[in-house]
Amino acid sequence: MVFKTLLVAYDGSEFSREALRTAVANAPLWDAKVHTIYVVNPRYYASTIVDPQIGVVEPRSEHWLQMLEREAEEMLEEAKEIAAAAEIEIIPHMVIGDPRDEILETAKEIGADLIILGSAGKGMTKRFLLGSVSTSVVTQSPIATLVVHTHDEK
Template identity: 30%
Template sequence: MANVVESEGRKIVVAVDGGEESTFALQWCLRNFVSSSATTSSPRDTLVLVYARPYPPVYSAMDGTGVLFSEEITASLDKYSRDLADSVMNRAQKICKDYNVKVDVKVTVGDAREVLCETVEKIKADVLVLGSHGYGFIKRALIGSVSDYCSKNAKSPVLIVKRPAA
């Protein structure tokens, strides 16, 4: 009888930012990609939740209005950014708890578009799942679109999950 070697599961990267669109995309991914059965077997798939914290603001000692920025203020802003990232990731992990999937968390600092594409390439992800804000052409052109950028630059298939119209 031949030995059956179980293949390693999929690596599914999901972008999370705390918004309704990314939460919906995560829930959709879990319902459609991951089995919710509470089997005793260990999970094969790995869900990699990625949150990109924005770069910390850089202030000169005095801004144009003459306001002096102290180290305490910039440290406070950085702490708020870290606390927000922790909150977003804790919420995302709670959403995943009823599914038979291993969850890894990656919080990095940088532009979300670049962070997601770099993560996908680094871990050799099987798919990148993103929510869509549904911006129109002009808004996308002005502020950019993470999903548009990733669909063109990620080194894996990209699944863009749109919320149904309310």
């Protein structure tokens, strides 16, 4: 089977880096486009968060949303750099919601024929691919899903 549109779930963890490396290594073989998705899940935030520059930030405030967007942009920029090292251009997506739903919804929107994700992840803020997400995507996905396993977080 040849895949033309790949969607990689990315959260900055070594698990998601390995999933992205797998995608960019195989994309030229299939002449496929690589999309990455970073999902901000507000459910994992406490009632307040702390910005090192201004202190405590109230949830759902404009500054809170700007912080989330800034972090998402940093993660997606990191993903772009990994892909660029393999001479592959990626198409980034940042969404807010439950990763289990958003990964599947984005795959549908872009017409993905393969979802690639890590077996688990913690990332910088420990709130994206937590095992249950990859399990949910695998069991709910109507398209092919590849789970890339790594031995441990580096």
